[in-house]
Amino acid sequence: MLRFKENLYRWIFTIIAFASLVFLLGIVIVLFKEALPIFKKVKVLEFIFGKYWYPTYQPPEFGIFPLIMASLWVSIGAMLVCIPLGVGSALYLNELASPRQKAILKPLIEILASIPSVVYGFFGMVVLAPFLQNLFNLPTGLCALTASITLGIMAIPTVCSIAEDALSYVPNSFREASFALGANRWETLIKVVIPSAGSGISTAVILGMSRAIGETMTVLMVAGGAAVIPKSFFDPVRPMTSAIAAEMGETSIGSDHFHALFAIALILFLITFLFNIIAEFISRRYRLKLGLNI
């Protein structure tokens, strides 16, 4: 009887697990299924590198290069904000903060991480954009710069917590050896700790970038919405995620525009998936290098 129950439980868990995995696999399948039809109308290279995104014109044009550029600019801009602040904060937490400070600061940073993206978007729209508009005398505050800054702030907690983890994995013995040789804390940090944690910090950066590229609501509300290749950070732009979110509501199911948006989603998916895999790969080699258990 007991053996029967045991096997029953094993089967229940196996079935449930496979059901979950089927759902998750389903995401990939659906993306491909709905995205591929557009490539019968537009060649893949034309799609990716085409400079004109006019999906509602007659005839429509489906070049997403401006969207890709927009995503890139905004993400890189965000990185310029979140890497120094995120890594700097991580270094503070790791090297300078007392245990008590750490116990307060880490949760605070986590709170920053859990603020919904729509709230960031809102804040960017009503506080940051007007502020920047006044500061730089711009026609509109809704532009790549505002999006970059807002996204950057959003990504700080991601970068900070992963970098801080990476720094904490560096064995104390490395630090002790450096001190024993007469180096001070700064030199030890720069020459021993940070290089050792280098891969971990790269992981943090990659995942931060992945987060920035994938963010939807914030850029939707703040980036401005013009599907044009940006020439400066003060231009309004339309990153890939905004394009999908803004336009999906207006397309009819099964139309070319519909499939084109799915194609953008597919590309987004592949990019973020790739980033995450690279990050995972780097972080494994990092832990191996330090001699930690995976």
Place this chain on the structure above:
Amino acid sequence: MSKQLTQRIGFTLFSLSIFITLLFLFIIIYFITIRGIKVISWEFLTQPPRQAMTEGGVAPAIIGTLYLTLGAVIFSFPLGIACAIYLNEYSPKNYIVNIIRLSVNNLAGVPSVVFGLFGLAVFVKYFGFGVSILSGSLTLGILVLPVIISASQEALLAVPQVLREASLALGATKWQTIRRIVLPSALPGILTGLILSIGRVAGETAPILFTAAVFYLKGYPKSIFSEVMALPYHIYALMTEGIHPDKQTAIAYGCCLILLFLVLLISLTAVIIRQRQRRFYG
């Protein structure tokens, strides 16, 4: 430049980083609280909107968010935890399982708008649920499923193998070991993951953009097949639709405040659970 000076400058930069980061946090919270609190009232929290969204309250949006979150939780929690238990305790430890684990972890980082599209294609159209609480909940559930699986797996992995061995050596079966030793030990970690997922689900907009949310609903949702208002979507819609920007912005501040408060509450709960766990293990 002397070593001491370099160190001083460097460390000051670090302190500056975290100061600026926290400054951002406080600025955001400050603005939203100051301007949001003006709008908050009992009426705001319990009454539906009137006068083309310029007066009244946002109660339907609050309720809607509640329904959607509940639905997502009911769908994803049991599935996610069971999947994690299978992957960590029952499955053979070959490299196929490793690939599955990797993929699940990475799905947790996929943009939420992709999940929204998935929900649109599958639940709204293919299954025919239409724009509804059901579609929205399922989409949100799938969004958060990888997160729950990951977090639960990590919690299970953190239970030392020697405890399982001790239990099995006493003649316990695998399920007894899981139920009585592994799960209780992993519970704080699993709970933290669950609670943070709730926070995530409540605040997400992109997945419900095409699957559940509407700007205006007459009355309250009547069934799981009806459309629904939701707080995050309401904020977005207030700022991008409608014809009274001033009043709507004020209401949006109020909604942000409510959302922020909810999210804060949830984060706090997770932190407390983690502290209590640390204290028990001494």
Place this chain on the structure above:
Amino acid sequence: MDKKTIITKEKSEYVCCSEDIIKIKAQDINFFYGKLHVLKNINLDILANKITAIIGPSGCGKTTFIRLLNRMHELIPNVTLTGKIYLDGQDILSSCVDPVEIRRRIGMVFQKPNPFPKSIFKNISYGLEINGIKNKEFIEERVIESLKKAALWEEVKDRLYDSALKLSGGQQQRLCIARALVVKPEVLLFDEPCASLDPISTRKIEELILELKKDYTIVIVTHNMQQAARVSDYTGFFLMGELIEFDKTKKIFEAPTDPRTEDYITGKFG
């Protein structure tokens, strides 16, 4: 129930002595981690109500061997085991025997104390609960009995519901022994039980093991030769996966037959 007379030993054949009952018989045991041949042609008898020590240098296979006896090796992926292990004449490796049953009759104490993150009381009552025993008085009785047998009762009787993790290393190990005793096994396997303990705790546990011999068959793996000499009745010397010599402890330590045994005993290696 076999009674055998002394049989002259070839290198890896079994030896046992008259008047003693064989509790566990390991026959032609070969064990592989993947392709690595870790245990080679082991033939060994564990005698009832005696303490058998397994000694040898690190990596010789002694822990691997002891874990076969309660089928704990099945928790590791990619291993192969050939040969037979008999408990009271019954083949315990056969696939129709549930390992769960075996582990209720053969208990194990591990190298590092591993109490559950529960109270002291719950740690011990666990063994009873998984066997479906629900009667509270009965459980309480048995818990106290085990704690007394493990010589831990006096030290914890006022704090039975405190977390077991707050006990010292030696106390935790005695807790693990009490935990193993409560299900009333027939055999107790000790895998280097004192390896992580201080000398005083070690001595207490050795005394405990000597006491337990009256009611249990005991197998103890140890890298501490003096401990083996102090405590055991029979000793088996393992080297590189082979059983080099097995005999009464006195004989092994005073007049070993194989030169390798003598080298190990006298400290020439290991």
